Amino acid sequence: MILTTTLLLCGVVDVVSGFAQYGDLAGTLRATYVSQNYPAFTADALANTMGLAINVARVTLLVAAIIASLLLIRVNRRAFWVPLAAAVVGAIVVTVCVLVVILTDPALGQYLATQTSLR
Secondary structure, three states: OHHHHHHHHHHHHHHHHHHHHHHOHHHHHHHHHHHOOOOOOOOHHHHHHHHHHHHHHHHHHHHHHHHHHHHHHHOOOOOOHHHHHHHHHHHHHHHHHHHHHHHOOHHHHHHHHHHHHOO
């Protein structure tokens, strides 16, 4: 029970601390592009939509993990795996959404095309 509670609290901290970052995913990616000397990020609308989807998915997964964990603890079953599974699913959601945004950014695509043609 202590392990499950600790993992759930880590999940709460992670979701709350990442909320602003994913809420302004376009700004986050813009800053990342600048730090890597890539051209200006241009897919703002898609990035903010995906950021909203990420936040909704992460909050939903967290609530589901809390409810499932409490139900398992109530019937004296091990529940530590529930927050771990929710974290894995959340990481997959974040990775896929961010990759969709990055791979569909036309400015980065043009930049990478010029870089590969120089070699």
